[in-house]
Amino acid sequence: MRWPPRSIKNRRPLLCFGTLLAIAAAYLGLARIIYDRFGLLVMVVPTLSTFLASGLCGLGFEYALERLEKLRTRRTLERYVSKNLVKEILDNPGGYYNSMLGSRKPVTVLFSDLVGFTSLSEKADPTVLVSQLNRYLSAMVPMVFDNGGTLDKFIGDAIMAVWGNVSSHGAAEDAKAAVRAALGMRRAMPALNAAWQAEGFKPLAFGIGINHGDAVVGNIGSYEPHERLDPTVIGDAVNLASRLEALTRVYGVDILMGRSAAELVRDDFYLRSIARVQVKGKTEPVEIFTLIGALNDDVDPEFLKWLQAYEEAIVKFRKRDFKGAKILFSHFLEFYPDDALGKMYLASALEYEQSPPDEAWNAVEVFKKK
Structure with a gap:
């Protein structure tokens, strides 16, 4: 996919409308000058009415065409990239493309x-x-x-x-x-x-x-x-x-x-x-x-209560208080015996209580594979 999409044109309806009004005002002023200097009466109302009506119809068609094109482009892009990304591309193309040049x-x-x-x-x-x-x-x-x-x-x-x-x-x-x-x-x-x-x-x-x-x-x-x-x-x-x-x-x-x-x-x-x-x-x-879960979710209050014991056990384990950690992990597992993390840490606490790790131990698990 090419960025930006070439089919998106940079149309400015408000600028076109302003230009339309400026031309109408200039014509009106010119008609007044001709009348004042030469006494010639130039048709104003029919000419301006036709001009403004055709101009507004053209602008309306152009605006509708732009909206349809943007909608079609949005739907096409949303098949490939995120919706909020598409919105940013279409609503703020300049800022988006500048940011995509590379930023942290x-x-x-x-x-x-x-x-x-x-x-x-x-x-x-x-x-x-x-x-x-x-x-x-x-x-x-x-x-x-x-x-x-x-x-x-x-x-x-x-x-x-x-x-x-x-x-x-x-x-x-x-x-x-x-x-x-x-x-x-x-x-x-x-x-x-x-x-x-x-x-x-x-x-x-x-x-x-x-x-x-x-x-x-x-x-x-x-x-x-x-x-x-x-x-x-x-x-x-x-x-x-x-x-x-x-x-x-x-x-x-x-x-x-x-x-x-x-x-x-x-x-x-x-x-x-x-x-x-x-x-x-x-x-x-x-x-x-x-x-x-979220604070407003229906979370088991008993689990949250005993989770505090689990968290205290984690702190003791990392401070090398393996006996204290063992006791707290055991209490937690009395209520949640199938908890895999609790069983894993209890097994480690029992092992380290019997054979303490060396002084370099810092409770960090090192993974050498992705």
Whole structure:
């Protein structure tokens, strides 16, 4: 797709209308001058009426044509890029194209990917697979648009969405919008799985990674003669969001977010500490969290109560108080015995209590693979 679309003309109806009035006023003034100097009476009303009527009809037709062309262009572009991106292109083309030359902005990035879809694609009927994937994406994408995000791209069964790249409501609001989109995706998945199971298909699950940080925004791609440019974002913040999505499999949760995003949204959402991780390509560890729900969601109050014990246990574990952590994790698991994270940390606390780690230990999980 060529940017900008060549078919969008830069028409200015207000300028044309002003020019029309100026010509009418000039004709009226000229008629007055001719009458005053030469005593000749020039027809004014019929001439001006015809001129203005034809001019207004022409402007009306031109305006209607422009609206139809813009609507047709909007619908065409929305098949390929995000709706808010199309709106910015059509409403503010100059500002948009200048920003797409390359700029650094704080953005919130969301990656979503189906679990085990690659292995499923090797066995499934291609027609059925494409239909199932399109149904999944059709249910997920509205969550991005409804929360003001930009659909950056599809990568197979993965979705990449961005907030703050086209327009921003502030870092905190952008991050909260991304989290609301993730919650919407979580709520939509059970209905999809129920429908698939009724049709004889296996249920699917996804992982979502959310991160906030500075990224480079611009049109990335190749120039002529094989021009293909995509408006996208690149940088460490984007890469980390992708890494967090992959880590959802490791920790058995559906949504993970980095500390930078968590700090922006924690006043509106319940979060749970997961771990300190060092992902491939990063030299510094990142604290990660999972999303429980919004403050106004129907969240089990008993779980929130015992979650405080879990969080206290995490703090003790990181401070090398493995005995205290063991006690608190055990209390938590008495009420939630199937909690995978609680069992994982209890096992680590028991191991470290018997064989303490060396002094260099900092409770950071290092991942050398993507």
